[in-house]
Amino acid sequence: MKLAWWKLLSIFLLFYTLIFGMLVPLKTGITDVNPRKIQCGQKITLLAQGYNSLYTRYQSPRAWLKLDSVHALAATAIRVKNDRLMEIDFETPAYLPDTQKVKELTLVIDDVVDGVSLLPNATFINRGDTTNIQAGKAAWSKIIAGTHAHQGIAFPYRNILYETIRNTYFHVPMWFVMFALFGVAVYYNIKFLRTGDLTWDIRAYSFIQVGVLFGLLGLFTGALWATYTWGEPFPMDLKIVMTYTALSIYFAYFLLRSAFESFEQRARISSVYSIFAFASLIPLLYVVPRLAGKDSLHPGNGGNIAFGSQDLDNTMRLIFYPASIGWILLGIWIATLVTRTLLIEDKLFSK
Amino acid sequence: MKKYHLTIFISIIAIAQGAAQSMVDSLLRSDGKIYVVVGTLAIILIGIILFLIRIDSNLTKLENQIKQNEH
Structure with a gap:
């Protein structure tokens, strides 16, 4: 068996993330x-x-x-x-x-x-x-001058966060994966609406399934991280509340699908629903938390500055970007497994 | 008497639970909170593995279906 190049790339990037994300020390x-x-x-x-x-x-x-x-x-x-x-x-x-x-x-x-x-x-x-x-x-009036930079590769030291700054490579990409998979699903939905081929709907359905999986992983990893840094698992933060909303919209997608007898009708209505769900995702997760005057706990929202040099320095970028790509490819990989299973099922039962 | 037994039993469980809770808590806060990262990785791994098990069982069902069709 020969693995596709992007699956190998995903494995490589995730190994890279694990090794360097866990082994690079923090600054003093x-x-x-x-x-x-x-x-x-x-x-x-x-x-x-x-x-x-x-x-x-x-x-x-x-x-x-x-x-x-x-x-x-x-x-x-x-x-x-x-x-x-x-x-x-x-x-x-x-x-x-x-x-x-x-x-x-x-x-x-x-x-x-x-x-x-x-x-x-x-x-x-x-x-x-x-x-x-x-x-x-x-x-x-003693001015602090001539300070030295930290020698060698290290992640920023942040009080309260300490080593959990490494969660940037694991918690944050979960949301990127969710977003990417929902985006791919929209592409398939449009394909279905244009061609009327039911296999496109099956592809979109499996990508949304895996997208929700990664959304839930993001939520639970965030809950653990928040417990030990912000003090409680689910603080009343605007971004978190918007995330509940976004995930509920996608849970409703599954409910909607289960409500139809006819495959044609189910595919058509859930495709349109998914496109609208994705369109609402962008304002919910990226616009509203930034527009709100209230400060958010999440970096880059409200009065909290975006990934500044303290949250994501150049050393962290060397790991964060490959990590995001690696996780997204892994998500797509799992989604294609679901797609293949569902396509076989479709072939068996449509005979 | 039985009522007292129950009360004692429940309080022992509550104390043990509290102790276990605080042990986990102090572990997760130790060594620069590195175990929070370990826990995060564990959550991701468990989530993905559970999902893979689901795909596996769906495939098993399909395989059985194909076998039945052959007969």
Whole structure:
């Protein structure tokens, strides 16, 4: 038996996705900082916990507490405890260049070995009494410059997400597969409506079946991912609600098919239905969640910026695009298996 | 007395379930949440395998049909 080239390509791409998607490490990050509350005008020691870090190999580590784009406080001393633990001393001046009483600070650590890593909202600083404004202004005006890039191939480190950023290669392509299969089904539906050949309807039916399978896989993988990142399996997110709607429309397709006795009538009406269903899919999944003023949890929707450099950097693109193609080809492969089964069935029973 | 037995039984099950739940929870949150990715892959694999089993059983039915037609 010789496999078609695109089936081999699908196998190759999915292996590539699994191997590199799972084995490429994350960039260095900071998971936790202690204490979470500090005071102005004190000597403080922050205990920073690293992720994928090699602190003991650091040559000349530098650290800052960043207030905003122009204000940062440099560390006075850094003591490395082990690869994952580091003590950083700061002398906070009795002055805060901000009108707020309490302000969140970002911890920035930089070294040649791991590159720059940061933790937003690392600690909160309390203003306290203001004395010696001049010295305070000078202390806060340390600009973070000359930071290093991470060496080697790595995925972005994101707090809360951590390793689950790899789900981008598994959860997101499920929806692409669903979309592609429904799209192919529409092509077959049009073919049927033009020719009246029932085999085209059978092809469309099997592609929609597999499309719904991948839609459900997308929903359940999303539920697992959301439980451990957004806090609940099915948050009231506009994109998720629209997905329920879209899947319900396609469930109704199966109900509609089961309602007809005549094959001709069933094929004609369900073909027209499928075309309209696909036409509603685009506004439901891609337009409405973007138009809504309310922020969405999903990247690229509402006020949430699209696959920005933090969500999908160039390293991730090297895996995400092949992964999407690989999964789509796998979906088409499974759909053709269903088609072949149904075509044999059709031949047997139409005799 | 029987009522108490039932209450104790149910509470033991509830506690065990809670413990199992929190064990799974802490596993999935450990090691940078990598087991969430493993779980995602498992869901996809299970879904695809169940679907393949369905195709398989449909094919078996058709094969039997063809055999019957031959006789």
